[in-house]
Amino acid sequence: ISAISQRAVDEGLHFFELPGRRFIDPEQLFRIGRIIKRYNVRILHCHDPKTDFFGFLLKLRFPKMKLVSTVHGWTYRTRRSAFYNRLDKWALRRFSAVIAVSMNVERIARGCGISRTTLIYNAIDTDEWHPHSVRDTAALPLKDPGAFVIGYVGRISREKGPLDFVRVAEAVRRSDDKCEFVVAGEGPEFNEMRRLAEELRVVPFIHFLGQVSAADILSVFQRVDLLLSTSYTEGLPNNILEALSMGVPVVATRVGGVSEVINHNYNGLLTDAGDIDLMAEYVLSLKEDQRLTAKLIENGLITVREKFSFQERVKKIEKLYDTLLKRPIERPDSSCAGRSGAKKDNP
Incomplete structure (x- = not known):
């Protein structure tokens, strides 16, 4: 507060x-x-x-x-x-x-x-949340400064699917070692999330930032290349609105009100909750397909401006x-x- x-x-x-x-x-x-x-x-x-x-x-x-x-x-x-x-x-x-x-x-x-x-x-306040709202972007603790960065932003609790985020990270890294992951948030599933990251041997490539202030969240969105939302239940998630408003493409699960924001293949990509392989496939496709990424970003900005x-x-x-x-x-x-x-x- x-x-x-x-x-x-x-x-x-x-x-x-x-x-x-x-x-x-x-x-x-x-x-x-x-x-x-x-x-x-x-x-x-x-x-x-x-x-x-x-x-x-x-x-x-x-x-x-x-x-x-x-x-x-x-x-x-x-x-x-x-x-x-x-x-x-x-x-x-x-x-x-x-x-x-x-x-x-x-x-x-x-x-x-x-x-x-x-x-x-x-x-979302588009005067505050927009691609050029941050002048000084804090460096993320990446092993490779040129890595493609996938972000998790929000509470680390069971309904948000944090363990699926780790599983996607492992699947992506098996195909492309130029990807790294950041987690901005805290919650009751943090220890379990970290334990699974250790078990799957991706701890060096998942960077846990802890609780992040609103100002620092802007910096996080300025640096990540993609937001991955792995939730099993949602109302209408602010982190997706924030990502779209900041010009960050989104891969999300088709739960709750998410599909009222994300129109598949128009302003983001949707999967069923728990579909690790398809989430990983979408992450990798956005890393390689610049034309698709640019389309999703442009349409995401329009969506927020016109509807949210x-x-x-x-x-x-x-x-x-x-x-x-x-x-x-x-x-x-x-x-x-x-x-x-x-x-x-x-x-």
Whole structure:
């Protein structure tokens, strides 16, 4: 959250940081309620299961306040996360509006009885994310400075398929030893990812950068030649939007909302999740086929500019807020009966 706070400071915004110690933190909930009362907050915009549940509780105290949530999808890593997800879906049925970041997420939400759902795609700030946005690119720790570099950017967790990334690296290296790999991110599967890299003897050619700041991610995209997304489930991934906006070609799995961004052989290449051989084949083909690479890059830039503009996303959210503030107080749905940090909007 520190990067978000610094951005708010830079923009001269009035904001509060309210760290919580656990899923239900009475002190945190009380402080949010105090802010709502003091500033007469009319819309509370939540972004994860914890804040969605807080929103439901706070609505009982402030019945005229509108509740909005942005939903990126639900992952089921543990029994606890499965419980939180069920609780989240129950709470979201009582919200004034739920923003789904992809058609796939919207379909899942509606299937769970969350009827007040609207589609507003994730977006990217193309003023910040573009091929010439970085002046000084930090050198990556490559064995061969002239290597073709394949990147993994994101959380190292099971649903992202990090072990498949290692398997693809091994398959690619068997055919072309001029390829190297970088991993920008951290997560619970890091040790297992590194263990497999050691087992497959590709550790010298996979460079683990750890958690990378937003500014450094720009540098990473400036240097990598290709983004490889090996996920088994996704909402609508920002790392793919970032890559397209930075002019980096993408090879990705056809899961969640990915195919709403990537049109196969137009602005990227798609495979089924777990298809190691085809992913490796696509990586090698993009290394050799400059004409195909140039086409994917050009069309990727067009896609982001025309469909995933941050400015257009903001306009749609503002329009949703305006619509909500003109509605009468709604009653909760009577149909069927993770994430952290809250955003408080005071239009």
